[in-house]
Amino acid sequence: MDFSGIGSFGSCLDDFSGKYMSPCSCMYHGVDWSNDFSNGNPRFYATSDGGYPSNTVITMAMTEDGSKFLLELLSSKDSRVSNLIFSRVFEFIFELMIHQFGRYLFQQLIVSVDEIRLQMIMEKLTVAENDIYHASVHKYGNFSVKKLITALKRSPLITYVIKALSNKFEELMTDPTGQYVILECLDVLDSRTNDLLYVRAMEGCLELSRHERGVVSMNAFIARIKGPRLDQLLNWICDNVRFLAQDPTGNYVVQCVIGLENPAINDRIFNLLEGLYVKLSMAKAGSHLVEQCLRLSGMNRVISEFIGSDQLVFVVKDRYGNYVVQTALKESKKRDSRIHASLIVKLEERLDCLRHGYGRNIRTLFKSLQ
Structure with a gap:
Protein backbone atom coordinates (compact mmCIF):
# COMPACT_ATOMS: atom_id res chain seq x y z
CA MET A 1 0.00 0.00 0.00
CA ASP A 2 1.18 3.53 -0.72
CA PHE A 3 0.49 5.97 2.12
CA SER A 4 2.75 8.72 0.86
CA GLY A 5 -0.19 11.11 0.57
CA ILE A 6 -1.93 12.02 3.79
CA GLY A 7 -5.14 12.68 1.88
CA SER A 8 -5.23 9.20 0.40
CA PHE A 9 -4.50 7.72 3.82
CA GLY A 10 -7.36 9.65 5.36
CA SER A 11 -9.64 8.42 2.61
CA CYS A 12 -8.43 4.88 3.20
CA LEU A 13 -9.49 5.08 6.84
CA ASP A 14 -12.77 6.79 6.06
CA ASP A 15 -13.59 4.20 3.40
CA PHE A 16 -12.58 1.25 5.55
CA SER A 17 -16.17 0.70 6.65
CA GLY A 18 -17.22 0.36 3.03
CA LYS A 19 -14.44 -2.06 2.12
CA TYR A 20 -14.27 -4.19 5.24
CA MET A 21 -17.48 -3.54 7.14
CA SER A 22 -20.09 -3.96 4.45
CA PRO A 23 -23.33 -5.68 5.48
CA CYS A 24 -22.47 -8.66 3.34
CA SER A 25 -19.27 -9.26 5.30
CA CYS A 26 -21.34 -9.69 8.50
CA MET A 27 -18.32 -8.51 10.51
CA TYR A 28 -19.65 -5.20 11.84
CA HIS A 29 -23.14 -4.79 10.42
CA GLY A 30 -25.58 -3.62 13.09
CA VAL A 31 -23.07 -4.03 15.94
CA ASP A 32 -23.80 -2.08 19.11
CA TRP A 33 -20.15 -1.70 20.09
CA SER A 34 -19.87 -1.32 23.84
CA ASN A 35 -17.75 -2.59 26.65
CA ASP A 36 -18.83 -3.00 30.22
CA PHE A 37 -16.12 -2.95 32.87
CA SER A 38 -16.50 -4.19 36.41
CA ASN A 39 -15.22 -2.54 39.58
CA GLY A 40 -16.43 0.90 38.59
CA ASN A 41 -14.48 1.16 35.34
CA PRO A 42 -16.04 3.27 32.57
CA ARG A 43 -18.57 2.06 30.04
CA PHE A 44 -18.32 3.54 26.57
CA TYR A 45 -20.22 3.46 23.31
CA ALA A 46 -18.59 3.96 19.93
CA THR A 47 -21.66 3.67 17.72
CA SER A 48 -23.81 6.13 15.87
CA ASP A 49 -27.56 6.42 16.28
CA GLY A 50 -28.01 4.27 13.21
CA GLY A 51 -26.15 1.34 14.76
CA TYR A 52 -23.02 1.82 12.64
CA PRO A 53 -19.66 2.69 14.17
CA SER A 54 -19.21 6.42 14.72
CA ASN A 55 -15.43 6.04 15.00
CA THR A 56 -14.23 3.68 12.31
CA VAL A 57 -10.63 3.56 13.49
CA ILE A 58 -11.34 2.59 17.10
CA THR A 59 -13.82 -0.05 15.91
CA MET A 60 -11.27 -1.43 13.47
CA ALA A 61 -8.68 -1.60 16.23
CA MET A 62 -10.93 -3.82 18.27
CA THR A 63 -11.10 -6.59 15.71
CA GLU A 64 -8.33 -9.00 14.84
CA ASP A 65 -8.20 -8.07 11.14
CA GLY A 66 -8.69 -4.36 11.76
CA SER A 67 -5.93 -4.27 14.35
CA LYS A 68 -3.52 -5.98 11.97
CA PHE A 69 -4.46 -3.51 9.24
CA LEU A 70 -3.74 -0.50 11.47
CA LEU A 71 -0.46 -2.03 12.64
CA GLU A 72 0.54 -2.37 9.02
CA LEU A 73 -0.20 1.31 8.50
CA LEU A 74 1.94 2.22 11.51
CA SER A 75 4.80 0.12 10.16
CA SER A 76 5.29 2.78 7.48
CA LYS A 77 6.93 4.87 10.24
CA ASP A 78 5.30 7.96 8.74
CA SER A 79 4.61 10.48 11.52
CA ARG A 80 1.55 11.74 9.63
CA VAL A 81 0.11 8.24 9.73
CA SER A 82 0.76 7.74 13.45
CA ASN A 83 -0.55 11.22 14.26
CA LEU A 84 -3.76 10.62 12.33
CA ILE A 85 -4.38 7.27 14.02
CA PHE A 86 -3.58 8.90 17.37
CA SER A 87 -6.17 11.62 16.75
CA ARG A 88 -8.84 9.00 16.04
CA VAL A 89 -8.17 6.74 19.05
CA PHE A 90 -7.01 9.19 21.73
CA GLU A 91 -10.41 9.58 23.39
CA PHE A 92 -10.64 5.81 23.80
CA ILE A 93 -6.99 5.14 24.70
CA PHE A 94 -7.84 3.30 27.93
CA GLU A 95 -10.43 1.10 26.25
CA LEU A 96 -7.89 0.37 23.54
CA MET A 97 -5.18 -0.77 25.95
CA ILE A 98 -7.41 -3.28 27.76
CA HIS A 99 -8.95 -4.82 24.64
CA GLN A 100 -7.94 -8.25 23.35
CA PHE A 101 -6.98 -6.87 19.91
CA GLY A 102 -6.88 -3.13 20.55
CA ARG A 103 -3.95 -3.50 22.93
CA TYR A 104 -1.64 -4.33 20.00
CA LEU A 105 -2.40 -0.98 18.37
CA PHE A 106 -1.85 0.80 21.70
CA GLN A 107 1.49 -0.94 22.22
CA GLN A 108 2.68 0.04 18.74
CA LEU A 109 1.27 3.55 18.91
CA ILE A 110 3.21 4.52 22.04
CA VAL A 111 6.49 3.78 20.28
CA SER A 112 5.39 5.58 17.11
CA VAL A 113 4.15 8.97 18.34
CA ASP A 114 6.27 11.88 19.57
CA GLU A 115 6.91 12.96 23.17
CA ILE A 116 4.10 15.53 23.13
CA ARG A 117 1.48 12.94 22.24
CA LEU A 118 2.97 10.49 24.72
CA GLN A 119 2.52 13.11 27.41
CA MET A 120 -1.10 13.58 26.33
CA ILE A 121 -1.62 9.83 26.72
CA MET A 122 -0.02 9.81 30.17
CA GLU A 123 -2.07 12.76 31.38
CA LYS A 124 -5.26 11.15 30.15
CA LEU A 125 -4.44 7.85 31.87
CA THR A 126 -3.34 9.34 35.19
CA VAL A 127 -4.91 12.74 35.84
CA ALA A 128 -8.69 12.19 35.87
CA GLU A 129 -8.76 8.55 37.02
CA ASN A 130 -6.06 6.06 37.81
CA ASP A 131 -6.54 4.16 34.57
CA ILE A 132 -2.99 2.84 34.88
CA TYR A 133 -4.15 0.85 37.90
CA HIS A 134 -7.33 -0.43 36.23
CA ALA A 135 -5.31 -1.53 33.19
CA SER A 136 -2.67 -3.19 35.37
CA VAL A 137 -5.18 -5.54 36.98
CA HIS A 138 -6.82 -6.37 33.64
CA LYS A 139 -5.69 -9.51 31.84
CA TYR A 140 -5.01 -7.65 28.58
CA GLY A 141 -4.31 -4.22 30.00
CA ASN A 142 -1.49 -5.68 32.06
CA PHE A 143 0.50 -6.31 28.87
CA SER A 144 -0.14 -2.75 27.71
CA VAL A 145 1.14 -1.23 30.95
CA LYS A 146 4.28 -3.39 30.86
CA LYS A 147 4.89 -2.26 27.28
CA LEU A 148 4.38 1.34 28.40
CA ILE A 149 7.01 0.90 31.12
CA THR A 150 9.53 -0.37 28.58
CA ALA A 151 8.69 2.38 26.09
CA LEU A 152 9.11 5.15 28.69
CA LYS A 153 12.11 3.80 30.59
CA ARG A 154 14.41 6.55 29.27
CA SER A 155 11.75 9.26 29.29
CA PRO A 156 10.86 11.63 32.14
CA LEU A 157 7.27 10.57 31.49
CA ILE A 158 7.95 7.31 33.33
CA THR A 159 7.34 9.28 36.53
CA TYR A 160 3.63 9.37 35.61
CA VAL A 161 3.56 5.57 35.66
CA ILE A 162 5.57 5.18 38.86
CA LYS A 163 3.43 7.68 40.73
CA ALA A 164 0.21 6.02 39.55
CA LEU A 165 1.48 2.58 40.57
CA SER A 166 2.78 3.76 43.93
CA ASN A 167 -0.67 5.18 44.77
CA LYS A 168 -2.10 1.67 44.41
CA PHE A 169 0.97 -0.27 45.53
CA GLU A 170 -0.61 -2.62 48.07
CA GLU A 171 -3.63 -3.31 45.83
CA LEU A 172 -1.32 -4.21 42.94
CA MET A 173 0.97 -6.36 45.07
CA THR A 174 -1.99 -8.41 46.28
CA ASP A 175 -3.56 -8.78 42.84
CA PRO A 176 -2.62 -11.91 40.83
CA THR A 177 -2.29 -9.83 37.65
CA GLY A 178 -1.29 -6.42 38.95
CA GLN A 179 1.78 -7.69 40.80
CA TYR A 180 3.54 -8.33 37.49
CA VAL A 181 3.45 -4.64 36.58
CA ILE A 182 5.34 -3.79 39.79
CA LEU A 183 7.87 -6.53 39.09
CA GLU A 184 8.26 -5.26 35.51
CA CYS A 185 9.32 -1.89 36.91
CA LEU A 186 11.95 -3.58 39.07
CA ASP A 187 13.24 -5.61 36.11
CA VAL A 188 13.31 -2.79 33.55
CA LEU A 189 13.94 0.47 35.41
CA ASP A 190 16.90 1.61 37.50
CA SER A 191 16.82 1.96 41.28
CA ARG A 192 16.53 5.75 41.18
CA THR A 193 13.41 5.62 39.00
CA ASN A 194 11.89 2.91 41.22
CA ASP A 195 12.65 4.71 44.48
CA LEU A 196 9.02 5.62 45.18
CA LEU A 197 8.05 1.95 44.82
CA TYR A 198 10.88 0.99 47.21
CA VAL A 199 9.55 3.42 49.79
CA ARG A 200 6.02 2.06 49.45
CA ALA A 201 7.35 -1.49 49.87
CA MET A 202 8.92 -0.56 53.20
CA GLU A 203 5.76 1.20 54.33
CA GLY A 204 3.54 -1.75 53.40
CA CYS A 205 5.91 -4.63 54.08
CA LEU A 206 4.24 -5.76 57.31
CA GLU A 207 0.74 -5.93 55.85
CA LEU A 208 1.91 -7.49 52.58
CA SER A 209 3.94 -10.11 54.45
CA ARG A 210 0.81 -11.19 56.29
CA HIS A 211 -1.26 -11.46 53.11
CA GLU A 212 -1.54 -14.84 51.40
CA ARG A 213 -0.81 -13.41 47.94
CA GLY A 214 1.08 -10.33 49.06
CA VAL A 215 3.82 -12.40 50.67
CA VAL A 216 4.61 -14.03 47.32
CA SER A 217 4.87 -10.62 45.65
CA MET A 218 6.93 -9.28 48.53
CA ASN A 219 9.45 -12.08 48.21
CA ALA A 220 9.74 -11.43 44.48
CA PHE A 221 10.19 -7.73 45.26
CA ILE A 222 12.97 -8.44 47.78
CA ALA A 223 14.79 -10.55 45.21
CA ARG A 224 14.78 -7.63 42.74
CA ILE A 225 15.31 -4.48 44.82
CA LYS A 226 18.67 -2.77 44.24
CA GLY A 227 20.75 -0.05 45.82
CA PRO A 228 20.76 1.34 49.38
CA ARG A 229 17.04 0.77 49.79
CA LEU A 230 17.72 -2.98 49.87
CA ASP A 231 19.68 -2.65 53.11
CA GLN A 232 16.97 -0.43 54.57
CA LEU A 233 14.28 -2.97 53.73
CA LEU A 234 16.28 -5.90 55.08
CA ASN A 235 17.02 -4.07 58.31
CA TRP A 236 13.35 -3.21 58.67
CA ILE A 237 12.53 -6.90 58.33
CA CYS A 238 15.16 -7.67 60.97
CA ASP A 239 13.52 -5.18 63.31
CA ASN A 240 10.26 -7.13 62.99
CA VAL A 241 11.72 -10.61 62.55
CA ARG A 242 10.35 -12.14 65.75
CA PHE A 243 6.82 -11.13 64.79
CA LEU A 244 7.19 -12.18 61.16
CA ALA A 245 8.81 -15.52 62.03
CA GLN A 246 5.78 -16.52 64.10
CA ASP A 247 3.25 -15.43 61.48
CA PRO A 248 2.02 -18.20 59.13
CA THR A 249 2.74 -16.11 56.02
CA GLY A 250 5.23 -13.55 57.29
CA ASN A 251 7.50 -16.49 58.05
CA TYR A 252 8.13 -16.91 54.33
CA VAL A 253 9.52 -13.38 54.04
CA VAL A 254 12.07 -14.24 56.73
CA GLN A 255 12.98 -17.40 54.81
CA CYS A 256 13.41 -15.31 51.65
CA VAL A 257 15.74 -12.87 53.39
CA ILE A 258 17.82 -15.65 54.92
CA GLY A 259 18.07 -17.22 51.48
CA LEU A 260 19.88 -14.12 50.22
CA GLU A 261 22.77 -15.24 52.46
CA ASN A 262 23.77 -11.74 53.49
CA PRO A 263 26.21 -12.51 56.34
CA ALA A 264 25.48 -9.41 58.44
CA ILE A 265 21.71 -9.64 58.03
CA ASN A 266 21.62 -13.39 58.68
CA ASP A 267 23.75 -13.10 61.78
CA ARG A 268 21.38 -10.48 63.11
CA ILE A 269 18.31 -12.62 62.32
CA PHE A 270 19.76 -15.77 63.91
CA ASN A 271 20.61 -13.77 67.01
CA LEU A 272 17.15 -12.19 67.23
CA LEU A 273 15.41 -15.55 66.85
CA GLU A 274 17.15 -17.07 69.89
CA GLY A 275 14.54 -18.33 72.33
Whole structure:
Protein backbone atom coordinates (compact mmCIF):
# COMPACT_ATOMS: atom_id res chain seq x y z
CA MET A 1 0.00 0.00 0.00
CA ASP A 2 1.18 3.53 -0.72
CA PHE A 3 0.49 5.97 2.12
CA SER A 4 2.75 8.72 0.86
CA GLY A 5 -0.19 11.11 0.57
CA ILE A 6 -1.93 12.02 3.79
CA GLY A 7 -5.14 12.68 1.88
CA SER A 8 -5.23 9.20 0.40
CA PHE A 9 -4.50 7.72 3.82
CA GLY A 10 -7.36 9.65 5.36
CA SER A 11 -9.64 8.42 2.61
CA CYS A 12 -8.43 4.88 3.20
CA LEU A 13 -9.49 5.08 6.84
CA ASP A 14 -12.77 6.79 6.06
CA ASP A 15 -13.59 4.20 3.40
CA PHE A 16 -12.58 1.25 5.55
CA SER A 17 -16.17 0.70 6.65
CA GLY A 18 -17.22 0.36 3.03
CA LYS A 19 -14.44 -2.06 2.12
CA TYR A 20 -14.27 -4.19 5.24
CA MET A 21 -17.48 -3.54 7.14
CA SER A 22 -20.09 -3.96 4.45
CA PRO A 23 -23.33 -5.68 5.48
CA CYS A 24 -22.47 -8.66 3.34
CA SER A 25 -19.27 -9.26 5.30
CA CYS A 26 -21.34 -9.69 8.50
CA MET A 27 -18.32 -8.51 10.51
CA TYR A 28 -19.65 -5.20 11.84
CA HIS A 29 -23.14 -4.79 10.42
CA GLY A 30 -25.58 -3.62 13.09
CA VAL A 31 -23.07 -4.03 15.94
CA ASP A 32 -23.80 -2.08 19.11
CA TRP A 33 -20.15 -1.70 20.09
CA SER A 34 -19.87 -1.32 23.84
CA ASN A 35 -17.75 -2.59 26.65
CA ASP A 36 -18.83 -3.00 30.22
CA PHE A 37 -16.12 -2.95 32.87
CA SER A 38 -16.50 -4.19 36.41
CA ASN A 39 -15.22 -2.54 39.58
CA GLY A 40 -16.43 0.90 38.59
CA ASN A 41 -14.48 1.16 35.34
CA PRO A 42 -16.04 3.27 32.57
CA ARG A 43 -18.57 2.06 30.04
CA PHE A 44 -18.32 3.54 26.57
CA TYR A 45 -20.22 3.46 23.31
CA ALA A 46 -18.59 3.96 19.93
CA THR A 47 -21.66 3.67 17.72
CA SER A 48 -23.81 6.13 15.87
CA ASP A 49 -27.56 6.42 16.28
CA GLY A 50 -28.01 4.27 13.21
CA GLY A 51 -26.15 1.34 14.76
CA TYR A 52 -23.02 1.82 12.64
CA PRO A 53 -19.66 2.69 14.17
CA SER A 54 -19.21 6.42 14.72
CA ASN A 55 -15.43 6.04 15.00
CA THR A 56 -14.23 3.68 12.31
CA VAL A 57 -10.63 3.56 13.49
CA ILE A 58 -11.34 2.59 17.10
CA THR A 59 -13.82 -0.05 15.91
CA MET A 60 -11.27 -1.43 13.47
CA ALA A 61 -8.68 -1.60 16.23
CA MET A 62 -10.93 -3.82 18.27
CA THR A 63 -11.10 -6.59 15.71
CA GLU A 64 -8.33 -9.00 14.84
CA ASP A 65 -8.20 -8.07 11.14
CA GLY A 66 -8.69 -4.36 11.76
CA SER A 67 -5.93 -4.27 14.35
CA LYS A 68 -3.52 -5.98 11.97
CA PHE A 69 -4.46 -3.51 9.24
CA LEU A 70 -3.74 -0.50 11.47
CA LEU A 71 -0.46 -2.03 12.64
CA GLU A 72 0.54 -2.37 9.02
CA LEU A 73 -0.20 1.31 8.50
CA LEU A 74 1.94 2.22 11.51
CA SER A 75 4.80 0.12 10.16
CA SER A 76 5.29 2.78 7.48
CA LYS A 77 6.93 4.87 10.24
CA ASP A 78 5.30 7.96 8.74
CA SER A 79 4.61 10.48 11.52
CA ARG A 80 1.55 11.74 9.63
CA VAL A 81 0.11 8.24 9.73
CA SER A 82 0.76 7.74 13.45
CA ASN A 83 -0.55 11.22 14.26
CA LEU A 84 -3.76 10.62 12.33
CA ILE A 85 -4.38 7.27 14.02
CA PHE A 86 -3.58 8.90 17.37
CA SER A 87 -6.17 11.62 16.75
CA ARG A 88 -8.84 9.00 16.04
CA VAL A 89 -8.17 6.74 19.05
CA PHE A 90 -7.01 9.19 21.73
CA GLU A 91 -10.41 9.58 23.39
CA PHE A 92 -10.64 5.81 23.80
CA ILE A 93 -6.99 5.14 24.70
CA PHE A 94 -7.84 3.30 27.93
CA GLU A 95 -10.43 1.10 26.25
CA LEU A 96 -7.89 0.37 23.54
CA MET A 97 -5.18 -0.77 25.95
CA ILE A 98 -7.41 -3.28 27.76
CA HIS A 99 -8.95 -4.82 24.64
CA GLN A 100 -7.94 -8.25 23.35
CA PHE A 101 -6.98 -6.87 19.91
CA GLY A 102 -6.88 -3.13 20.55
CA ARG A 103 -3.95 -3.50 22.93
CA TYR A 104 -1.64 -4.33 20.00
CA LEU A 105 -2.40 -0.98 18.37
CA PHE A 106 -1.85 0.80 21.70
CA GLN A 107 1.49 -0.94 22.22
CA GLN A 108 2.68 0.04 18.74
CA LEU A 109 1.27 3.55 18.91
CA ILE A 110 3.21 4.52 22.04
CA VAL A 111 6.49 3.78 20.28
CA SER A 112 5.39 5.58 17.11
CA VAL A 113 4.15 8.97 18.34
CA ASP A 114 6.27 11.88 19.57
CA GLU A 115 6.91 12.96 23.17
CA ILE A 116 4.10 15.53 23.13
CA ARG A 117 1.48 12.94 22.24
CA LEU A 118 2.97 10.49 24.72
CA GLN A 119 2.52 13.11 27.41
CA MET A 120 -1.10 13.58 26.33
CA ILE A 121 -1.62 9.83 26.72
CA MET A 122 -0.02 9.81 30.17
CA GLU A 123 -2.07 12.76 31.38
CA LYS A 124 -5.26 11.15 30.15
CA LEU A 125 -4.44 7.85 31.87
CA THR A 126 -3.34 9.34 35.19
CA VAL A 127 -4.91 12.74 35.84
CA ALA A 128 -8.69 12.19 35.87
CA GLU A 129 -8.76 8.55 37.02
CA ASN A 130 -6.06 6.06 37.81
CA ASP A 131 -6.54 4.16 34.57
CA ILE A 132 -2.99 2.84 34.88
CA TYR A 133 -4.15 0.85 37.90
CA HIS A 134 -7.33 -0.43 36.23
CA ALA A 135 -5.31 -1.53 33.19
CA SER A 136 -2.67 -3.19 35.37
CA VAL A 137 -5.18 -5.54 36.98
CA HIS A 138 -6.82 -6.37 33.64
CA LYS A 139 -5.69 -9.51 31.84
CA TYR A 140 -5.01 -7.65 28.58
CA GLY A 141 -4.31 -4.22 30.00
CA ASN A 142 -1.49 -5.68 32.06
CA PHE A 143 0.50 -6.31 28.87
CA SER A 144 -0.14 -2.75 27.71
CA VAL A 145 1.14 -1.23 30.95
CA LYS A 146 4.28 -3.39 30.86
CA LYS A 147 4.89 -2.26 27.28
CA LEU A 148 4.38 1.34 28.40
CA ILE A 149 7.01 0.90 31.12
CA THR A 150 9.53 -0.37 28.58
CA ALA A 151 8.69 2.38 26.09
CA LEU A 152 9.11 5.15 28.69
CA LYS A 153 12.11 3.80 30.59
CA ARG A 154 14.41 6.55 29.27
CA SER A 155 11.75 9.26 29.29
CA PRO A 156 10.86 11.63 32.14
CA LEU A 157 7.27 10.57 31.49
CA ILE A 158 7.95 7.31 33.33
CA THR A 159 7.34 9.28 36.53
CA TYR A 160 3.63 9.37 35.61
CA VAL A 161 3.56 5.57 35.66
CA ILE A 162 5.57 5.18 38.86
CA LYS A 163 3.43 7.68 40.73
CA ALA A 164 0.21 6.02 39.55
CA LEU A 165 1.48 2.58 40.57
CA SER A 166 2.78 3.76 43.93
CA ASN A 167 -0.67 5.18 44.77
CA LYS A 168 -2.10 1.67 44.41
CA PHE A 169 0.97 -0.27 45.53
CA GLU A 170 -0.61 -2.62 48.07
CA GLU A 171 -3.63 -3.31 45.83
CA LEU A 172 -1.32 -4.21 42.94
CA MET A 173 0.97 -6.36 45.07
CA THR A 174 -1.99 -8.41 46.28
CA ASP A 175 -3.56 -8.78 42.84
CA PRO A 176 -2.62 -11.91 40.83
CA THR A 177 -2.29 -9.83 37.65
CA GLY A 178 -1.29 -6.42 38.95
CA GLN A 179 1.78 -7.69 40.80
CA TYR A 180 3.54 -8.33 37.49
CA VAL A 181 3.45 -4.64 36.58
CA ILE A 182 5.34 -3.79 39.79
CA LEU A 183 7.87 -6.53 39.09
CA GLU A 184 8.26 -5.26 35.51
CA CYS A 185 9.32 -1.89 36.91
CA LEU A 186 11.95 -3.58 39.07
CA ASP A 187 13.24 -5.61 36.11
CA VAL A 188 13.31 -2.79 33.55
CA LEU A 189 13.94 0.47 35.41
CA ASP A 190 16.90 1.61 37.50
CA SER A 191 16.82 1.96 41.28
CA ARG A 192 16.53 5.75 41.18
CA THR A 193 13.41 5.62 39.00
CA ASN A 194 11.89 2.91 41.22
CA ASP A 195 12.65 4.71 44.48
CA LEU A 196 9.02 5.62 45.18
CA LEU A 197 8.05 1.95 44.82
CA TYR A 198 10.88 0.99 47.21
CA VAL A 199 9.55 3.42 49.79
CA ARG A 200 6.02 2.06 49.45
CA ALA A 201 7.35 -1.49 49.87
CA MET A 202 8.92 -0.56 53.20
CA GLU A 203 5.76 1.20 54.33
CA GLY A 204 3.54 -1.75 53.40
CA CYS A 205 5.91 -4.63 54.08
CA LEU A 206 4.24 -5.76 57.31
CA GLU A 207 0.74 -5.93 55.85
CA LEU A 208 1.91 -7.49 52.58
CA SER A 209 3.94 -10.11 54.45
CA ARG A 210 0.81 -11.19 56.29
CA HIS A 211 -1.26 -11.46 53.11
CA GLU A 212 -1.54 -14.84 51.40
CA ARG A 213 -0.81 -13.41 47.94
CA GLY A 214 1.08 -10.33 49.06
CA VAL A 215 3.82 -12.40 50.67
CA VAL A 216 4.61 -14.03 47.32
CA SER A 217 4.87 -10.62 45.65
CA MET A 218 6.93 -9.28 48.53
CA ASN A 219 9.45 -12.08 48.21
CA ALA A 220 9.74 -11.43 44.48
CA PHE A 221 10.19 -7.73 45.26
CA ILE A 222 12.97 -8.44 47.78
CA ALA A 223 14.79 -10.55 45.21
CA ARG A 224 14.78 -7.63 42.74
CA ILE A 225 15.31 -4.48 44.82
CA LYS A 226 18.67 -2.77 44.24
CA GLY A 227 20.75 -0.05 45.82
CA PRO A 228 20.76 1.34 49.38
CA ARG A 229 17.04 0.77 49.79
CA LEU A 230 17.72 -2.98 49.87
CA ASP A 231 19.68 -2.65 53.11
CA GLN A 232 16.97 -0.43 54.57
CA LEU A 233 14.28 -2.97 53.73
CA LEU A 234 16.28 -5.90 55.08
CA ASN A 235 17.02 -4.07 58.31
CA TRP A 236 13.35 -3.21 58.67
CA ILE A 237 12.53 -6.90 58.33
CA CYS A 238 15.16 -7.67 60.97
CA ASP A 239 13.52 -5.18 63.31
CA ASN A 240 10.26 -7.13 62.99
CA VAL A 241 11.72 -10.61 62.55
CA ARG A 242 10.35 -12.14 65.75
CA PHE A 243 6.82 -11.13 64.79
CA LEU A 244 7.19 -12.18 61.16
CA ALA A 245 8.81 -15.52 62.03
CA GLN A 246 5.78 -16.52 64.10
CA ASP A 247 3.25 -15.43 61.48
CA PRO A 248 2.02 -18.20 59.13
CA THR A 249 2.74 -16.11 56.02
CA GLY A 250 5.23 -13.55 57.29
CA ASN A 251 7.50 -16.49 58.05
CA TYR A 252 8.13 -16.91 54.33
CA VAL A 253 9.52 -13.38 54.04
CA VAL A 254 12.07 -14.24 56.73
CA GLN A 255 12.98 -17.40 54.81
CA CYS A 256 13.41 -15.31 51.65
CA VAL A 257 15.74 -12.87 53.39
CA ILE A 258 17.82 -15.65 54.92
CA GLY A 259 18.07 -17.22 51.48
CA LEU A 260 19.88 -14.12 50.22
CA GLU A 261 22.77 -15.24 52.46
CA ASN A 262 23.77 -11.74 53.49
CA PRO A 263 26.21 -12.51 56.34
CA ALA A 264 25.48 -9.41 58.44
CA ILE A 265 21.71 -9.64 58.03
CA ASN A 266 21.62 -13.39 58.68
CA ASP A 267 23.75 -13.10 61.78
CA ARG A 268 21.38 -10.48 63.11
CA ILE A 269 18.31 -12.62 62.32
CA PHE A 270 19.76 -15.77 63.91
CA ASN A 271 20.61 -13.77 67.01
CA LEU A 272 17.15 -12.19 67.23
CA LEU A 273 15.41 -15.55 66.85
CA GLU A 274 17.15 -17.07 69.89
CA GLY A 275 14.54 -18.33 72.33
CA LEU A 276 12.07 -19.07 69.53
CA TYR A 277 13.72 -22.01 67.76
CA VAL A 278 11.94 -24.69 69.83
CA LYS A 279 8.54 -23.06 69.34
CA LEU A 280 9.08 -22.45 65.62
CA SER A 281 10.17 -26.05 65.09
CA MET A 282 6.69 -27.26 66.02
CA ALA A 283 4.90 -24.98 63.51
CA LYS A 284 4.39 -25.88 59.86
CA ALA A 285 6.02 -22.80 58.33
CA GLY A 286 8.33 -22.23 61.27
CA SER A 287 9.88 -25.68 60.95
CA HIS A 288 11.05 -24.83 57.42
CA LEU A 289 12.59 -21.63 58.72
CA VAL A 290 14.50 -23.44 61.48
CA GLU A 291 15.73 -26.06 59.01
CA GLN A 292 17.00 -23.22 56.82
CA CYS A 293 18.84 -21.75 59.80
CA LEU A 294 20.40 -25.16 60.48
CA ARG A 295 21.69 -25.42 56.93
CA LEU A 296 23.33 -22.00 57.14
CA SER A 297 25.36 -20.23 59.80
CA GLY A 298 22.59 -20.41 62.39
CA MET A 299 23.18 -24.11 63.10
CA ASN A 300 25.07 -23.74 66.38
CA ARG A 301 22.52 -21.29 67.79
CA VAL A 302 19.61 -23.62 67.00
CA ILE A 303 21.24 -26.76 68.36
CA SER A 304 22.47 -24.98 71.48
CA GLU A 305 18.87 -23.97 72.19
CA PHE A 306 17.72 -27.56 71.66
CA ILE A 307 20.37 -28.90 74.02
CA GLY A 308 19.48 -26.38 76.72
CA SER A 309 15.72 -26.92 76.47
CA ASP A 310 13.56 -29.29 78.47
CA GLN A 311 11.09 -29.20 75.58
CA LEU A 312 13.27 -31.08 73.09
CA VAL A 313 11.38 -34.34 73.55
CA PHE A 314 8.21 -32.58 72.44
CA VAL A 315 9.99 -31.29 69.35
CA VAL A 316 11.19 -34.80 68.50
CA LYS A 317 7.69 -36.24 68.83
CA ASP A 318 6.05 -33.42 66.85
CA ARG A 319 4.86 -33.98 63.28
CA TYR A 320 6.98 -31.03 62.07
CA GLY A 321 9.61 -30.87 64.80
CA ASN A 322 10.96 -34.35 64.19
CA TYR A 323 12.12 -33.30 60.73
CA VAL A 324 13.91 -30.30 62.22
CA VAL A 325 15.76 -32.55 64.66
CA GLN A 326 16.69 -34.92 61.85
CA THR A 327 18.15 -31.97 59.94
CA ALA A 328 20.03 -30.87 63.08
CA LEU A 329 21.59 -34.31 63.43
CA LYS A 330 22.60 -34.56 59.77
CA GLU A 331 24.01 -31.04 59.51
CA SER A 332 25.94 -31.18 62.77
CA LYS A 333 27.48 -34.55 61.87
CA LYS A 334 28.82 -33.03 58.63
CA ARG A 335 29.99 -29.69 60.04
CA ASP A 336 30.64 -29.79 63.81
CA SER A 337 31.37 -33.07 65.57
CA ARG A 338 31.46 -31.45 69.02
CA ILE A 339 27.95 -30.04 68.98
CA HIS A 340 26.73 -33.17 67.19
CA ALA A 341 27.98 -35.29 70.06
CA SER A 342 26.27 -32.99 72.57
CA LEU A 343 22.96 -33.32 70.71
CA ILE A 344 23.30 -37.11 70.63
CA VAL A 345 23.84 -37.22 74.38
CA LYS A 346 20.80 -35.02 74.96
CA LEU A 347 18.59 -37.22 72.79
CA GLU A 348 19.85 -40.46 74.28
CA GLU A 349 18.60 -39.34 77.67
CA ARG A 350 15.02 -39.66 76.36
CA LEU A 351 15.48 -42.41 73.79
CA ASP A 352 13.01 -44.69 75.55
CA CYS A 353 10.29 -42.11 74.99
CA LEU A 354 10.83 -42.24 71.25
CA ARG A 355 9.52 -45.73 70.56
CA HIS A 356 6.18 -44.51 69.20
CA GLY A 357 4.86 -41.93 66.80
CA TYR A 358 7.18 -39.48 65.06
CA GLY A 359 9.88 -40.19 67.62
CA ARG A 360 10.61 -43.46 65.83
CA ASN A 361 12.09 -41.43 62.96
CA ILE A 362 14.83 -40.22 65.29
CA ARG A 363 15.55 -43.72 66.61
CA THR A 364 15.91 -44.93 63.00
CA LEU A 365 18.22 -42.02 62.14
CA PHE A 366 20.33 -42.78 65.21
CA LYS A 367 21.14 -46.21 63.84
CA SER A 368 22.07 -44.88 60.39
CA LEU A 369 24.41 -42.25 61.85
CA GLN A 370 26.38 -44.69 63.97
